[in-house]
Amino acid sequence: MNNNLGMPRDTAIDRRGFLKFAGASAAVATTGLAGCLGEENGNGNGDADEIDEFVVTQGEFVENADPNDHNATPYYNVFDQVYEPIFNVTGDGEIEERVVTDWEHPEDGVVSLTIRDDVLFHGGEELVASDVAYTINRQVDEDIGFPSDQVAGMTTIAEAEAEDDTTVLVEYEGAESLVEFQLANFGRAVNEEWVEGQDQPISDDMNGTGPYQLEEYEADVQAVYTRFDDYWGEEPPFETVRFNAAAESSSRVGALQTGESDLVVNVPPTDVETVDTEEGIEIRNVTSFRNIFLVMKSEIEPFDSQEFRQAMNYAVDNEGIINSVLGGFGQPMTQPIPEGLFGYNPDLDPYEQDQALAEELVEESGYAGEEITLQSMEGRYLNDAEVAQTAASQIDQLENVDCEIEIVPFDAISDAASEGPDFEEIPFYLIGWGNPTGDADYGLSPWFTSGGGQYNFVDEELDERLIESQQIDDEDEREATLQEINADIREEAPWVFLHLEESIYGVRDDLEWEPLQDESIYIDQMDL
Amino acid sequence: MAFGKFLTKRLLQGAIVIWGVVTVTFGLRAASPGDPVNLIVDPATSPEIREQIREDLGLNEPIYVQYIEYLRDLLVGDFGYSYQSSRDVAALVIERIPATLELALAATVVAIVIAIPLGVISGTRRNEPADYGATLFSLVGISTPNFWLGIMLILVLAVQFGIFPTGQRPVALHDALWTFATTLHAGELLTWVRHITLPAIALGTYFTALITRLTRSGMVDELGKPYVTATEAKGLPEVLIRYKHVLRNTMIPIVTVLGLQLGTLIGGAVITETVFAWPGLGLRLINSIYALDWPLIQGILIFIGVGFVLINIVVDSLYAYLNPRVIEE
Numbered sequence: 095m096n097n098n099l100g101m102p103r104d105t106a107i108d109r110r111g112f113l114k115f116a117g118a119s120a121a122v123a124t125t126g127l128a129g130c131l132g133e134e135n136g137n138g139n140g141d142a143d144e145i146d147e148f149v150v151t152q153g154e155f156v157e158n159a160d161p162n163d164h165n166a167t168p169y170y171n172v173f174d175q176v177y178e179p180i181f182n183v184t185g186d187g188e189i190e191e192r193v194v195t196d197w198e199h200p201e202d203g204v205v206s207l208t209i210r211d212d213v214l215f216h217g218g219e220e221l222v223a224s225d226v227a228y229t230i231n232r233q234v235d236e237d238i239g240f241p242s243d244q245v246a247g248m249t250t251i252a253e254a255e256a257e258d259d260t261t262v263l264v265e266y267e268g269a270e271s272l273v274e275f276q277l278a279n280f281g282r283a284v285n286e287e288w289v290e291g292q293d294q295p296i297s298d299d300m301n302g303t304g305p306y307q308l309e310e311y312e313a314d315v316q317a318v319y320t321r322f323d324d325y326w327g328e329e330p331p332f333e334t335v336r337f338n339a340a341a342e343s344s345s346r347v348g349a350l351q352t353g354e355s356d357l358v359v360n361v362p363p364t365d366v367e368t369v370d371t372e373e374g375i376e377i378r379n380v381t382s383f384r385n386i387f388l389v390m391k392s393e394i395e396p397f398d399s400q401e402f403r404q405a406m407n408y409a410v411d412n413e414g415i416i417n418s419v420l421g422g423f424g425q426p427m428t429q430p431i432p433e434g435l436f437g438y439n440p441d442l443d444p445y446e447q448d449q450a451l452a453e454e455l456v457e458e459s460g461y462a463g464e465e466i467t468l469q470s471m472e473g474r475y476l477n478d479a480e481v482a483q484t485a486a487s488q489i490d491q492l493e494n495v496d497c498e499i500e501i502v503p504f505d506a507i508s509d510a511a512s513e514g515p516d517f518e519e520i521p522f523y524l525i526g527w528g529n530p531t532g533d534a535d536y537g538l539s540p541w542f543t544s545g546g547g548q549y550n551f552v553d554e555e556l557d558e559r560l561i562e563s564q565q566i567d568d569e570d571e572r573e574a575t576l577q578e579i580n581a582d583i584r585e586e587a588p589w590v591f592l593h594l595e596e597s598i599y600g601v602r603d604d605l606e607w608e609p610l611q612d613e614s615i616y617i618d619q620m621d622l
Numbered sequence: 623m624a625f626g627k628f629l630t631k632r633l634l635q636g637a638i639v640i641w642g643v644v645t646v647t648f649g650l651r652a653a654s655p656g657d658p659v660n661l662i663v664d665p666a667t668s669p670e671i672r673e674q675i676r677e678d679l680g681l682n683e684p685i686y687v688q689y690i691e692y693l694r695d696l697l698v699g700d701f702g703y704s705y706q707s708s709r710d711v712a713a714l715v716i717e718r719i720p721a722t723l724e725l726a727l728a729a730t731v732v733a734i735v736i737a738i739p740l741g742v743i744s745g746t747r748r749n750e751p752a753d754y755g756a757t758l759f760s761l762v763g764i765s766t767p768n769f770w771l772g773i774m775l776i777l778v779l780a781v782q783f784g785i786f787p788t789g790q791r792p793v794a795l796h797d798a799l800w801t802f803a804t805t806l807h808a809g810e811l812l813t814w815v816r817h818i819t820l821p822a823i824a825l826g827t828y829f830t831a832l833i834t835r836l837t838r839s840g841m842v843d844e845l846g847k848p849y850v851t852a853t854e855a856k857g858l859p860e861v862l863i864r865y866k867h868v869l870r871n872t873m874i875p876i877v878t879v880l881g882l883q884l885g886t887l888i889g890g891a892v893i894t895e896t897v898f899a900w901p902g903l904g905l906r907l908i909n910s911i912y913a914l915d916w917p918l919i920q921g922i923l924i925f926i927g928v929g930f931v932l933i934n935i936v937v938d939s940l941y942a943y944l945n946p947r948v949i950e951e
Contacts, residue, residue, distance in 0.1 A: 154909070157704070157706045157707035157709075157909075158706075158707040158708065158709060163708070236668060236671045240708070241662075241663045241671045241675075243663065293708075294708075295707075295708050297707070297708075297709050312901065313707060313709070313714075314901065314905070314906060314909060315791075315901040316790075338790060338899070339899065340788075340789060340790075340899040341896050341899070341905075341908070341909075342773070342896055342897050342899070344773050344776065344777070344897075345773075345776060345788055345789055345897055345898065345899055348776045348777065348780055348781050348788040348789075349788045349789070349790075351781045352780050352781055352784060352787065352788055354787055354788055354790070473912075503654075503914060504912075505660065505661065505913075505914045508660055509657050509660055512660060
């Protein structure tokens with residue numbers, strides 16, 4: 095979702111490797127430091143100054159201007175040009191000099207952050223430690239301002255307090271590495287006094303410390319930014335940047351073709367060839383950290399049977415769906431988390447379609463002749479309804495299972511996900527899950543621990559192992575534990591593992607920029 | 623006196639219709655699946671906070687209590703707050719009205735400019751190629767879905783020929799007019815015209831086809847009347863007969879339809895605004911439907927309903943004022 099990474103596809107890396115990329119991409123994004131992407135950033139080539147305005151067109155736009163009120167990538171992309179992350183972590187696991195310049199653990203469960211003394215907000219106020227403490231508390235404390243959606247990403251952080259003008263103490267419960275991931279991904283410095291003077295949540299103004307400052311904001315429509323002259327880091331590439339939205343994909347592609355937009359998101363596979371063959375524009379794509387899968391609630395028959403759940407996995411042809419429904423864009427899932435995350439198990443393979451085996455497993459489960467309904471939303475993820483339809487029809491091809499498809503609003507699915515493992519109304523549904531923190535915990539704990547917001551699968555032992563994994567400080571041990579958990583979950587088959595969604599962008603072909611797996615867009619990572 | 627009674631009756635009927643709209647939208651909200659609290663906060667938010675939100679929004683009350691409270695709030699102009707943005711629904715609706723009105727009016731202008739001459743030509747040249755052409759145009763215009771037409775216009779006139787932009791509304795009409803009035807620079811006004819042309823054509827095509835048909839049939843009716851023969855016998859030029867006398871009489875029902883169709887255009891703008899990313903009420907309605915932001919959905923639908931009713935009352939009243947026989951009937 096936010097400050098993650100720009101690692102190349104098909105590259106398995108360890109946690110430090112992830113951090114290296116995370117640090118590099120976010121550093122390039124906000125400080126203009128040369129990073130691990132292997133290219134000079136900022137406006138080094140000078141061509142960026144030759145265009146009046148750089149325009150990014152997304153499919154949706156944020157409805158208010160509060161950086162803590164949402165937890166969705168397209169919204170973070172709008173905010174990340176103005177509100178910068180409080181720190182990054184280098185490939186060696188060290189703090190990178192950002193808003194936070196130093197990091198140490200004076201005692202167990204406490205981390206001390208040292209704040210830069212030369213950072214100004216766009217309103218002219220100086221950034222002090224109490225602003226950073228307030229930033230964190232506003233996310234994790236439901237009584238400050240309003241309950242922030244971002245609390246879900248900061249589960250280990252208890253509270254923050256300013257010790258003096260440049261030192262913040264953050265209390266946490268969990269492994270150090272988790273705290274690092276969570277703060278690096280969700281912390282964006284806001285000014286306490288300014289925020290407290292606004293409506294809660296903030297409706298139409300921004301005041302961050304990032305490389306761009308807000309010129310114009312129209313809810314649901316667009317935001318226009320200009321360079322912030324007093325930015326403490328290097329100058330970003332374009333003088334003016336505009337983020338807008340066009341919900342209709344053909345309109346977005348049209349805007350790219352006519353030059354009204356310089357970068358558009360979510361180009362449909364059917365338009366890929368059109369864009370790629372046109373002069374001056376091209377497609378850039380990357381496998382994202384977003385999983386698409388079918389959830390089976392373990393307390394509802396027939397999904398309480400491991401054999402039946404495995405049968406569903408063997409019934410579906412992931413590769414076929416990717417090739418036929420998604421135009422070849424996507425990667426089959428091998429486990430609950432995407433490749434590249436800390437804790438990913440490289441030794442696992444996707445379930446391969448084997449309908450005879452699926453039928454056998456259904457017989458073993460004792461649920462032969464069962465009639466089930468797969469429910470899916472339409473329009474939330476790339477060709478989601480078509481994916482669900484194909485999967486349902488492949489399950490329906492089994493001799494001993496009948497499967498129907500039903501399209502329902504996303505909200506009904508979202509409710510089903512949070513209603514627990516015994517919710518009978520929607521026991522089998524398609525959903526997607528982004529993994530912004532770079533750590534397996536964000537992809538596993540919400541789904542497989544009883545306190546998680548998306549708890550759909552009851553396995554007390556798994557629940558305990560996951561909670562314990564959050565407390566393991568030794569990185570190698572924690573990684574091995576998470577890999578083992580991933581292998582066990584694959585075997586338990588709580589989901590029909592489908593694919594990792596592909597992020598497909600249309601861009602002007604002279605743009606120096608590589609898409610990031612976390613779907614983030616940082617303007618100062620670009621150049622022409 | 624009779625007119626006053628007529629107006630009162632119409633206002634009462636209008637109030638009943640609006641109450642119906644309010645009730646239906648509330649009923650849809652009550653029947654829709656999903657927990658509104660999930661739209662306001664993350665599922666991971668503590669049960670205490672979720673319960674507090676439920677309490678604050680009155681979601682724990684029986685449905686009839688929620689309904690009565692909603693009606694009471696509406697009567698004092700309180701439409702509630704958007705689940706998504708936490709902003710006042712009335713403000714969210716009002717700020718989008720200008721863009722939608724601009725589009726609806728531009729579509730009306732497109733319809734008038736094209737449909738009336740076409741209808742006149744079609745009506746005065748019956749069974750000639752021009753008539754067949756106009757009839758075919760009407761048929762195609764009425765049958766073409768505006769979302770498809772919008773996409774085709776973008777592909778052909780924006781992408782292929784680069785004549786118009788693909789959408790967006792970089793400047794509001796009132797700002798462009800103000801700039802023009804104060805500086806005599808027409809740049810912003812031209813930008814507005816370029817950006818609104820394709821959406822206005824997409825939205826106005828059905829309307830254009832409808833008015834063309836109405837104009838044609840009106841012309842045909844009027845041309846057969848004795849006064850036309852009399853004016854021809856007096857030796858008046860044909861152009862004068864057609865445009866001064868016949869067209870004027872034909873315009874009475876057309877003007878009525880124009881007024882009534884303005885409400886339909888506001889409703890039809892939902893799709894057009896989405897295709898062209900035109901930031902009006904329709905686009906906001908679509909976004910709120912995607913997000914199941916019920917307070918906003920209700921607010922927009924009620925506004926559209928009220929607009930429809932008011933336009934109808936104004937048109938009916940004008941009719942009654944100009945033609946008192948309507949009151950007697």
